[in-house]
Amino acid sequence: MDFDEVVAIGSRLSQLPDRTAYRRAAREQLLRLVPADDALWIQAADQFGSGCVAIRGDRFAIDRQLSGDLTRYWTRHVTPRWQTAHVHERTPFRVSDIIAPRRWREQETYHELKYAMPEHQLNIAPPPPARFRCWMLARRASDFTDAEVELAIGLAPVLATLGLMYDRLEPWQEVAQSGNNQADLTARELGVLGALADGLPARAIGRRLGISMRTVDKHLEHIYRKLGCRDRLIAVAIARQLGLLPVIPPPAGTQFPV
Known part of the structure; x- marks a missing residue:
């Protein structure tokens, strides 16, 4: 492997x-x-x-x-x-x-x-x-x-x-299941979050969105605060739970128990 x-x-x-x-x-x-x-x-x-x-x-x-x-x-x-x-x-x-x-x-x-x-x-x-x-x-x-x-x-x-x-x-399950969006992210923050979900580092996010690294860092700070976390993996997962990002389906043929 x-x-x-x-x-x-x-x-x-x-x-x-x-x-x-x-x-x-x-x-x-x-x-x-x-x-x-x-x-x-x-x-x-x-x-x-x-x-x-x-x-x-x-x-x-x-x-x-x-x-x-x-x-x-x-x-x-x-x-x-x-x-x-x-x-x-x-x-x-x-x-x-x-x-x-x-x-x-x-x-x-x-x-x-x-x-x-x-x-x-x-x-x-x-x-x-x-x-x-x-x-x-x-x-x-x-x-x-x-x-x-x-x-x-x-x-x-x-x-x-x-x-x-x-x-x-x-602890986020009840929030996600209720459909109550507590995050209140701005359009720009959602753009940064989407780039984060694509696995881009801060410099690449800045290039994609046409903003400086300092601005990216400030947006990330706001995103983490609003989502109640401290790192990108957790932020992306919470955003998917809250419906702020699409859930990526597993490849065809992959089966998981429920």
Whole structure:
């Protein structure tokens, strides 16, 4: 998978309407690229596994049994223990990278959780401050290959960025669904926003609109303030939610669960 494909995947995932749709579509993409029995989303409130939530399965719904079991075994499970101890080392890793397979199979946590998290696991965790959350690919037949780990490494920054974006976008859903346009952008600001959505840097936006970089920066400052955000990715996503920009449909043939 090359850089262009990573960008294309990120672009498609960024068009989804909310966090739930994003996570379901991200699961589908992960399983397409790295075959596994399941792709789980796991998060907890702190290093002790408080409030742990595990989402898995074809319905991609909360598994209450696994959530409770993970909360119980969180501090004894090798993966969250390793992640807590190596908070700045957020490269995707296999369980076999941190514990010998034989020792892993002897662990109580392995036996208690293998009904949902079988022997071979590949973890993709976002960087701080999102410390206690991760994607976990799990399969029984064979361990994940080095090539599959490389794929995960390529996707990790995209998943981390989009995960943060959708977390921050969630409060905007009610505004978007009500159709109440709170942004009140001027025509010039909408022009800058459109150029921003096309991926243009400030200098190129100025050339397109015939204005100085200083003026572009001032418009961007107003746009960010009115949309309640601080960066271009979030601004464009919020604008699409509010109907200020068109939602770009995925390429023909692309299917995302709803």
